Amino acid sequence: MKDSIDDHVALWARELPEMDLRVEGIAARLQKLTRYLDRRRDAVLAAHGLQYWEFKTLHMLRRNGAPYQATPGELATRLGLSPATMTNRLDALERRGYVDRGHDRDDRRKVVATLTPAGLKIWQQGIGDISQVEENLIHQLSHTDQDHLLVLLRRLVLATEGDH
Amino acid sequence: MKDSIDDHVALWARELPEMDLRVEGIAARLQKLTRYLDRRRDAVLAAHGLQYWEFKTLHMLRRNGAPYQATPGELATRLGLSPATMTNRLDALERRGYVDRGHDRDDRRKVVATLTPAGLKIWQQGIGDISQVEENLIHQLSHTDQDHLLVLLRRLVLATEGDH
DNA sequence: GGAGAGTATTTCGACGTCGAAAAGTTTGAC
DNA sequence: GTCAAACTTTTCGACGTCGAAATACTCTCC
Numbered sequence: 371m372k373d374s375i376d377d378h379v380a381l382w383a384r385e386l387p388e389m390d391l392r393v394e395g396i397a398a399r400l401q402k403l404t405r406y407l408d409r410r411r412d413a414v415l416a417a418h419g420l421q422y423w424e425f426k427t428l429h430m431l432r433r434n435g436a437p438y439q440a441t442p443g444e445l446a447t448r449l450g451l452s453p454a455t456m457t458n459r460l461d462a463l464e465r466r467g468y469v470d471r472g473h474d475r476d477d478r479r480k481v482v483a484t485l486t487p488a489g490l491k492i493w494q495q496g497i498g499d500i501s502q503v504e505e506n507l508i509h510q511l512s513h514t515d516q517d518h519l520l521v522l523l524r525r526l527v528l529a530t531e532g533d534h
Numbered sequence: 535m536k537d538s539i540d541d542h543v544a545l546w547a548r549e550l551p552e553m554d555l556r557v558e559g560i561a562a563r564l565q566k567l568t569r570y571l572d573r574r575r576d577a578v579l580a581a582h583g584l585q586y587w588e589f590k591t592l593h594m595l596r597r598n599g600a601p602y603q604a605t606p607g608e609l610a611t612r613l614g615l616s617p618a619t620m621t622n623r624l625d626a627l628e629r630r631g632y633v634d635r636g637h638d639r640d641d642r643r644k645v646v647a648t649l650t651p652a653g654l655k656i657w658q659q660g661i662g663d664i665s666q667v668e669e670n671l672i673h674q675l676s677h678t679d680q681d682h683l684l685v686l687l688r689r690l691v692l693a694t695e696g697d698h
Numbered sequence: 699g700g701a702g703a704g705t706a707t708t709t710c711g712a713c714g715t716c717g718a719a720a721a722g723t724t725t726g727a728c
Numbered sequence: 729g730t731c732a733a734a735c736t737t738t739t740c741g742a743c744g745t746c747g748a749a750a751t752a753c754t755c756t757c758c
Contacts, residue, residue: 375690385659390669392680397571397668407561423714431747441695452716457738462557479723479736485539497550504561505554510693511686516556519686522679523563528536529674530570534722587744607706616746621708623744641707643753 414499418492427459428493429466431485438485441474443470443534445483468492539563548626571668578663582656589664591623592632592657595649607640609647632656 375398379391389505408422415425430445431438446456460483468489475482485493508516539562543555572586579589594609595602610620624647627633638644648672649657672680 371588371688372690374686375688375691386665389665390672392684393669393672394665395682395684396672396680398682399691400564401568401571403687403690403694404565407565411555421714422627441736442738453737454717455715462714468574470627477724477736481737501550501558505557505564507690507693508554508557510690513556513735515686515689518682520559520563521676522559522683522686523567524535524537524539525679526567526671527539527563528535528661528672530567531537585744605706606708617707617708618747619745626744641706641754645707 373399375402378508403507405505410503410507411500415496416501417499418495420496423459424463424466425493425496426467427456427463428489429482429483429497431469431492432493438490439482441480441482443480463489537563539566549681566677571671574639574667574671575664578667579660581663582659584660587623588627588632589629589657589660591620591627593661595633595647596654596657602654605644605646607644623649626678627653 375395378398380392381397383391398410412422415422418518426449427445431447431467434440442456442460445451446453449456451459451474460469460471460481463468464471464481468486470484472484472487495511509514539559542562543558547553547555548560561658568586575587579586590613591609594612598604606620607613607617608625610617610622613620615623624633624645625633628635629645632650634648636646636648638646675683
């Protein structure tokens with residue numbers, strides 16, 4: 371059974387004869403599946419009136435256990451964003467009531483962002499829906515195929531992280 | 535051998551007991567590998583002074599065989615962008631000399647964008663470097679493992695293309 | 699042919715992002 | 729005790745993107 375990537379690769383193979391069909395087929399499918407998950411995830415979050423960047427920010431606060439606090443700088447570093455962007459995100463989340471901002475008592479340079487009960491609640495709804503989206507896709511494979519796929523992907527991830 | 539996703543999943547498993555570890559491990563690795571390829575690709579393109587959105591636009595023009603032409607509307611649809619964005623992209627690419635714009639003689643509403651020789655040349659350099667990045671990653675697996683991985687990924691892609 | 703509907707592109711205002719500079723706070727050396 | 733260097737966050741200007749309105753052109757039908 372052929373998928374759209376088979377067609378795509380066959381088309382480019384005519385133009386770029388030195389292209390490695392296996393490599394291209396795998397890389398294109400990795401990207402296609404990720405884009406699919408991105409789209410489905412954005413759709414279920416939109417049902418809660420949430421953008422993905424809002425969810426990711428709440429997620430990083432939730433990742434720190436109770437009381438779900440972090441400084442803007444910490445959040446920016448972990449999310450791979452500039453400090454400027456984090457200021458904007460926290461402005462928006464504070465306006466929507468999902469986050470509180472206050473100054474650190476010991477070091478008044480620092481700001482401490484805290485997840486509000488409303489923020490925690492919408493995060494819970496979002497994380498549940500996102501898990502469901504991922505399950506709907508991956509459950510297309512049997513458990514043994516899932517394990518097989520996971521092992522192959524782990525080998526690739528290890529290669530990107532520096533072999534040990 | 536454990537990778538960073540194993541740690542990530544183990545961490546969240548404590549907080550979300552109903553989470554499916556296999557599903558999460560696969561989904562997280564798909565996304566991590568795609569992000570890795572994105573970063574490496576952006577880096578090699580930057581060596582040619584090219585942003586990925588510029589390359590993608592040239593790529594879509596190159597995809598149409600010689601004389602490498604398309605209308606803004608066609609490009610916007612295939613790239614999943616708004617017409618407004620395509621106007622901006624073509625403005626920039628025309629300024630850099632990678633694209634020419636002219637009016638269609640038969641239908642003067644239409645604009646025809648054409649890849650210049652300079653645009654074709656930089657696309658060739660970019661596509662070669664991107665293929666190299668993908669090969670460097672995927673060649674971590676043997677040919678038989680690559681084939682196994684490809685088959686599993688194709689099954690997932692087919693699942694995303696079957697139901698709508 | 700002329701009016702109105704339809705199509706293709708551009709313009710406009712808003713958003714989220716970034717790098718760099720600015721503002722406010724702490725630390726350390728003297 | 730003072731002040732310069734370091735640290736944290738915010739502000740500012742620019743970019744790429746989008747939706748919606750505006751512009752320019754074509755087609756249809758009477």
